[in-house]
Amino acid sequence: MDGTNEGAPERAPGSAGRRTARAGRRPLRTALAVAVVGAAVVGALGALPDAAEAGAPAKAPAATAGAALPFTSQEAEDATTDGTVVGPDHTQGTLASEASGRKAVKLAAGQSVDFELKAAANAVDVAYNVPDGQEGSLAVRVNGEAVEGELTTTSRHSYLDTPWIAGSTTHHLFADTRLLLGRDAAAGDTVTLTASAETTVDVADFEQVAAPAEMPSGAVSVVDHGADPTGAGDSAQAFRDAIAAARGGTVWIPEGDFTLGSELNGVSDVTIQGAGNWHSVVRGSRFVNQTQSAGNVHLKDFAVFGDVTERVDGNPDNFVNGSLGANSSVSGMWVQNFKVGLWLTGTNDGLEVTGNRILGMAADGLNLNGTAKDVTVSDNFLRNTGDDALAMWSLNAANERCAFTGNTVVQPNLANGIAIYGGTDITVSGNLVKDTNALGSGIAVSNQKFLDPFFPLSGTITVSGNELVRTGALNPNWKHPMGALRVDAYDSAIEADVRITDTTVRDSPWSVFEFVSGGGKGLAVQNVTVSGATVENTGTVAVQAETRGEVEFSDVVVTGGGAAGVYNCPFPEGSGTFTVRDGGGNSGWDTEWPDCATWPEPGGTGAARG
Incomplete structure (x- = not known):
């Protein structure tokens, strides 16, 4: 979790307690101070302190989640390739660990990968990596015939270091490049990508892109106000003038490439399309940056490419930083290479964020940073967030009645796929999260506050119908697993009614359901029910209980x-017990790890007691 909030305190130093082993006893856990950076907070450290922690094209049918x-x-x-498959691997900082599916193909100069199309396409976006400091290209052929243009590759956005985050290493290894x-x-045609120099290809997204839409009647074109569609000139003032002229109507961005040398503010009561x-x-590396707005702002159907190459938490290097105001929307956007996609503070009540692509963020994809009410974030695709x-x-005021619904998250490479830090009557439903890495879970429901005033979880927290694939992580600093789905009484006990239903978890590298008080205080996880879960292939345990409390499981x-x-080992010792309450219909996880002084290893290593 990261971003910029004007008026926040200066960066505070972080510290971390080290694990101390005691012969014959469980390792001692000590308190962890989270690194706070400017107005930004590192959300990746939510684990136990001693341990690790326009004419829209037709859409493909939705998966279950x-x-x-x-x-x-x-x-x-x-x-098909003459290159080398790398992976699988779950070690942060390796190419395979930060690839979707934990595998990729490394190509030497002149080597290729051939994709047989599963559906019609006239465009491709490729997630790739080249060695640090290098650039290159991928030549593209369709059925052996070269297309005009090539996919340019660069290491510029692929190597990020966050030394203030305990346990992190160089990461964010893959970037995106696209071509019409x-x-x-x-379908059935072959698209061949051939590398000019060493390149690792992770995944190719093939798309049938619609022709450019026409300008709506009455819209105000940025070109008519002096914007340069070649990208050579700075069009920021032209955008501002068009926004002022179109108040209450639509600003039109025609086909072209526009450079903004500075951000936009004072944006309200306008559609930018x-x-x-x-x-x-x-x-431009900042698009909208404003603390408040009168609202009714609608951003739709264009792309914004940033050029953020390092994570500087005091800088508002975000696509949207602050407030769009009430009853606004963001839809059909392609957002790439910012620090944060949308860091939302101030008034954003009733905001709808839907049908967007958010790729290659140095930090969060989207963060509702308190005060938001009735916000819906749905049907978005996010990949390779930092x-x-x-x-x-829920900082300063609680987020209320907000929902993350039907989103696809792939490779959040430093923290959680989806994280809820406090708030009232929150919903997380129908999301697909894949391939978390290093310091997070697929979904985290947490009372970790980071800063005050913080508003803990309250009311009903609904976590329903989500699918988690290869999620959870082994924190590289503490060598401690984090579950695919985590409920964390970090700074205060769980008092909300947390309902986790109809969850699918596949190929979890470590544990599945984790219940913990990550601040090391032994605060209770309670009022939680888990029902209707299908779990396939677990690295260590189905339930990882590390604090006192009680959770009822049924049909898991x-x-x-x-x-x-x-694994039932509440900490601190003597703080209380954790009760696994059997609600019926459970099967396949009726054994218990016997030794709280050791962690289970993936692959079934170690003896369990029945």
Whole structure:
């Protein structure tokens, strides 16, 4: 969790307690101070302190969980190649660990990967990596015939260091590059990518992009106010003038490439619309930056590419920083290479964020940073974020009745896929989260406050119908696992009614359901029910209980279990007990890890007691 909030305190130094082993006893846990950076907070440290912690194209059918996407993703490791498959790996900082599916294909100069299309496409976006300090290209052929143009590659946005975050290493290894093919390729056709120099290809997103939309009647074009569609000149003032002229109506961004040398503010009561996010492109590392707005702002159907190459938490290097105001919306956007996609403070009540792509953030994808009411974030695709992909943080005032629904999150490479830090009557439903890395869970429901005034979880927290694939992490600093789904009484006991229902968890590298008081205070996790979960292939345990409390489980079915069913070791010693209450219908996890002085290892290592 990160971003910028004007008027926040200066950066405070972080500290961390080290694990101290005692012979024959469970390791001692000490308190962890979270690094606070300017107005920004690192959400990746929410684990135990001693341990680790326009004419829209037709959409493909939605999966059981996740967004309905206008493209088809195809993994390089499943394609034909003369390159080398790397992975699988879960060690932060390696190429494979930060690839979707934990695998990718490394190409030497002249080597290729051939994708047989699963659906018609006229465009491709590729997640790739090149060695630090290098640049190159991927030549593109369709059925052996070269297309005009190439996919340019660079290491510029791939190597980020966050030394103030305990346990982090160089990360954010993959970047995105995209190209319109200039022809329609059919399902079954072959698209070949050939590297000019060493390049690792993770995944290719193939899309049938619609023709540019036409300008709405009555709209005000930024070009008519002096904007340069070639990108050579600075169009920021032209955008401001168009916004002022269009108040109450629509600003039109036509097909073209526009450079903004400075951010926009005073944006209210206006729609800013493009011809489609493959056609209308804005370049600049800050787009909207304002503390308040009268609202009714609608951003839709264009792309904004930043050029953020390092995470500086005191800088508002975000697509949207602050407030869009009440009853606003963000839809059909392509947002790439910022620090944060949307860092939302001030008034954003009734905001709808839907159908967007958020790629390559140095920190969060989206964060509701307190005071938000009735916000819906749905049907978005987020990949390769450097902190929580989607977060709600109830600082200054509680987020109320807000929902993350039907989103797809892939490779949040430093923190959680979805994180809820406090708030009232919050919903997390129908989301697909895949491949978390290093310091987070697929979904975290937490009372970690970071700063005051913080408003803990209250009312009903609904976590329903989510699918978690290869989620959870081994914190590299503390060597301690974090569950695929975590409920954390970090700074205060869980008093809200937390209902976790109809969850699917597949191929979890470590544990599945974790219940913890991450501040080391032994605060209670209570009023929690888990019902209707399908768990397939667990690295260590189904339930990782590390604080006192009680959770009822029903209809939780585990196949391919790990070392044991339950790890039940509340901390601190003597603080109380954790009760696993059987609500019936459970199977496949009726054993218990016997030794609280050791952690289960993935793959079923160690003896369990029945």
